[in-house]
Amino acid sequence: MKSIEVVYSPKLLPLYDLNGKLVVVIDILRASSTICVAFETGVNKVLPVAGIDECYMFKDFDFLIAAERNAVKVPTFDLGNSPFEFQNPLLAGKNIAFTTTNGTKALKMAKMQGAKEIVIGSFLNLSALCKHIEAQQLDVVLLCAGWKDKYNLEDSIFAGAVASQLSEQFTKTDDACIAAIDLYEHHADKLAEIIRKSSHANRFQLLHLHTDDVAFCSQLDYTQKVPKLLGEYLVV
Amino acid sequence: MKSIEVVYSPKLLPLYDLNGKLVVVIDILRASSTICVAFETGVNKVLPVAGIDECYMFKDFDFLIAAERNAVKVPTFDLGNSPFEFQNPLLAGKNIAFTTTNGTKALKMAKMQGAKEIVIGSFLNLSALCKHIEAQQLDVVLLCAGWKDKYNLEDSIFAGAVASQLSEQFTKTDDACIAAIDLYEHHADKLAEIIRKSSHANRFQLLHLHTDDVAFCSQLDYTQKVPKLLGEYLVV
DSSP: OEEEEEESOGGGGGGSOOBTOEEEEEOTTTHHHHHHHHHHHTOOEEEEESSHHHHHHGGGGTOEEEOEETTEEOTTOSBOSOGGGGGOGGGTTOEEEEEOHHHHHHHHHHHHTTBSEEEEEOGGGHHHHHHHHHHHOOOEEEEEOTBTTBOOHHHHHHHHHHHHHTTTTEEOOOHHHHHHHHHHHHHGGGHHHHHHHGGGSHHHHHHTOOHHHHHHHTOSOSOOOOOEEETTEEEO | OEEEEEESOGGGGGGSOOBTOEEEEEOTTTHHHHHHHHHHHTOOEEEEESSHHHHHHGGGGTOEEEOEETTEEOTTOSBOSOGGGGGOGGGTTOEEEEEOHHHHHHHHHHHHTTBSEEEEEOGGGHHHHHHHHHHHOOOEEEEEOTBTTBOOHHHHHHHHHHHHHTTTTEEOOOHHHHHHHHHHHHHGGGHHHHHHHGGGSHHHHHHTOOHHHHHHHTOSOSOOOOOEEETTEEEO
């Protein structure tokens, strides 16, 4: 029987052996949600890059460029990071270079540590992701991008949602996995509410995140796409 | 209003500013529980040391020495690490050098990062600890020693117990703290059971931990002592 482990922060990833494993990168607010929306809209490929300057260079290479700081689109960029912007039908067939500090770091670390496959998970593709995972028959690591490397609620509760759906077919001997399932199962019927719980926290005030974005990113099964890292690119 | 934060692993501690804060070091199975028992028995002071060799040196300096590997007392040492051994009345007034890899590391890191006060918490001194924290009027960091730097259930649920008891008087803007409270409040009436949940996991099988130890370490308020780091020593 294959196993599921949950990692609450990229800082903890070096403690895990990823060789031959399937890693799901989770950054619910908002990179992994927005990337799922982009592929549902018909985007061709997404290049995750860490910094704004690096991202900007790709403007010259047939990429649209997406970046935000403090929840505001960076001037001179084509797109910010809100999922709503990626619903624009004009994006179909385009390539997008996308800045996401935590998400890019998590993807690169998973690759360097020998993961066999790396995919993107969000509530928006939960069922499709779980079907995909079941089909692979690999040990699974659910990697939460977190908030500046700290534990965050929305990524953890999503990890719990995945582990809960897969619990029949996988062993869960990992304490972080048991706790994530527990968190999810106590809040499954009010996801947006538990995620908004942190809106009292500085983090959400700093981010100026719109309630709309939180509600949107808490939706289940908006898409059947499961973005996957192929070389440097995310594709479906 | 003062704040409470929860840190699930010493690996994450460098992300936190500890200056002027009160840090509670938590290693429920079993170092922080056993240390609380030692002081209830009347031990004079405890010197936490990282390794067995280092610990052994203190045999020549009027210390009893305590060490275990794989839940078995190391031969030539006076004591192992089971809380039951530290109930022996002959220990009253003695000094003990105590090996605890995770616990010592957590204590030393908290000190290096500028914590104002460092104390030991376990279910065995929960109420006394909470009273002590309230009296200090400092920002609080609950530091879980974890299992080889990974998240573990018993330390996290204890952090939730402390944060839950103090929730009226402190702000909890930290996601890890919110999740720990949630975990604790859903399992407060069956602590030993949720802690034993991980007994299905490799960790407990590797440790050969006795059910007795788990049940003992899940008891509330066995003692009113709150061990505190003073220089290199834990004292009450």
